[in-house]
Amino acid sequence: MWLIRSAEVARQVLRARDATTQAGFTAESLTGRMKDTPILFMDGEPHRQQRAKVARYFAPKTVATRYHAFMEARADALIASMADQPTSRLDRVTLRYSVEVASQVIGLTNSDMDKMAGRLEKFFDQPPFDLTRPGVGRSRFQAIRAAIAGNLPMLAFYLADVRPAIVARRKDPQEDVITHLLGEGYADSGILIECVTYGAAGMVTTREFISMATLHFLRTPPLRDRYLTAGEPERLAILGEILRLEPVVGHLFRRAQADLTVTDGDQTHTIPQGALIDLGTRQTNADERIVGAEPERICPGRDLPKGWSEEVMSFGDGPHKCPGNALALRESDVFLTRLLGHDLELVTEPHLEWDELIAGYALRGFEIAVR
Numbered sequence: 048m049w050l051i052r053s054a055e056v057a058r059q060v061l062r063a064r065d066a067t068t069q070a071g072f073t074a075e076s077l078t079g080r081m082k083d084t085p086i087l088f089m090d091g092e093p094h095r096q097q098r099a100k101v102a103r104y105f106a107p108k109t110v111a112t113r114y115h116a117f118m119e120a121r122a123d124a125l126i127a128s129m130a131d132q133p134t135s136r137l138d139r140v141t142l143r144y145s146v147e148v149a150s151q152v153i154g155l156t157n158s159d160m161d162k163m164a165g166r167l168e169k170f171f172d173q174p175p176f177d178l179t180r181p182g183v184g185r186s187r188f189q190a191i192r193a194a195i196a197g198n199l200p201m202l203a204f205y206l207a208d209v210r211p212a213i214v215a216r217r218k219d220p221q222e223d224v225i226t227h228l229l230g231e232g233y234a235d236s237g238i239l240i241e242c243v244t245y246g247a248a249g250m251v252t253t254r255e256f257i258s259m260a261t262l263h264f265l266r267t268p269p270l271r272d273r274y275l276t277a278g279e280p281e282r283l284a285i286l287g288e289i290l291r292l293e294p295v296v297g298h299l300f301r302r303a304q305a306d307l308t309v310t311d312g313d314q315t316h317t318i319p320q321g322a323l324i325d326l327g328t329r330q331t332n333a334d335e336r337i338v339g340a341e342p343e344r345i346c347p348g349r350d351l352p353k354g355w356s357e358e359v360m361s362f363g364d365g366p367h368k369c370p371g372n373a374l375a376l377r378e379s380d381v382f383l384t385r386l387l388g389h390d391l392e393l394v395t396e397p398h399l400e401w402d403e404l405i406a407g408y409a410l411r412g413f414e415i416a417v418r
């Protein structure tokens with residue numbers, strides 16, 4: 048396995064056209080077993096076509112016009128309900144909020160949001176795995192546990208959330224991902240898998256990021272003050288800098304399908320065909336050659352080279368680059384500007400857990416008082 052810590056090399060690997068395939072999120076052990084492949088596991092021309100078709104749901108203009116009012120209304124309501132309680136669990140509220148926002152884009156709007164959030168959370172509680180080993184390194188017991196841990200909540204998610212959304216859209220098509228998949232002839236099973244993919248990609252990630260950003264703002268009052276007085280472009284840049292330091296997806300994996308030559312400064316390396324490539328987001332994001340001095344500290348306003356944005360690799364790069372990046376930052380901003388405008392007290396510091404599926408952090412037990 049090749050471990051990549053250089054931001055430049057990571058970008059070359061992720062942008063190498065048709066030279067790599069997706070190897071993260073246990074894709075290699077699942078692809079081929081599914082009738083309709085989810086977008087995250089596709090590669091090459093079918094992937095390019097699928098991305099082009101769903102792009103319209105994620106365009107920054109669409110995000111700003113179609114979803115902004117919804118985000119504001121939901122953030123206001125959820126924060127008002129926090130203010131009604133002596134203390135609240137922020138990690139539960141951020142889950143609820145990110146599930147509601149992503150559901151609008153996906154089209155999962157015909158069921159109880161709170162219960163759906165719970166079902167998705169259960170689904171992502173998976174036993175550990177090792178991508179370098181056959182059968183992703185799980186023992187027979189762990190494989191059975193993973194199947195049960197995944198399949199039961201998946202069935203519940205299908206019956207309670209996905210199926211009602213499909214039935215409603217067959218009658219009355221909407222402007223969302225499920226309607227698009229129906230138009231493409233996807234079977235219910237394919238739509239279910241895609242909903243799980245968007246659930247992982249869009250809901251779990253944004254939830255963690257909003258919690259992590261809150262923690263940074265609470266621990267660093269000048270950062271919070273600056274964020275609250277800044278205009279929108281600067282606020283989004285501050286969030287990008289926090290996301291750089293705290294990438295929710297900690298590793299991206301690819302399989303080299305051909306020999307791949309990469310250059311790092313004045314050095315050249317050839318990654319052989321068949322190699323597994325592990326791109327360490329946390330390390331690439333702290334590459335001094337891109338982000339400058341003190342790369343492991345938050346410093347909004349870094350002088351980045353042309354072509355790099357604040358979050359560096361936290362949304363990936365190349366053909367799989369997160370289509371939800373504009374949505375994620377804007378939805379976080381809408382929630383955080385409202386939450387941080389209140390008088391807040393950190394009642395219980397969250398504990399840090401590890402989410403195997405996205406190779407990233409999970410903050411739990413985050414209790415705050417909103418006044």
Ligand code: HEM
Pocket residue numbers: 069071086087088098149152244245248249250252253256294295296299300360361362363364366367368369370371372374375376
């Ligand atoms: C802070 C929040 C988010 C982070 C850190 C994040 C991060 C990422 C990363 C790193 C990838 C690339 C995976 C790879 O290259 O292997 C990705 C892909 C993806 N993300 Fe996000 N994401 C976020 C929010 C969202 C949202 C809100 C949505 C949609 C509602 C979304 C939908 C997707 C989808 C569908 C993919 C797969 C794209 C493809 O494979 O072509 N993400 N995300």
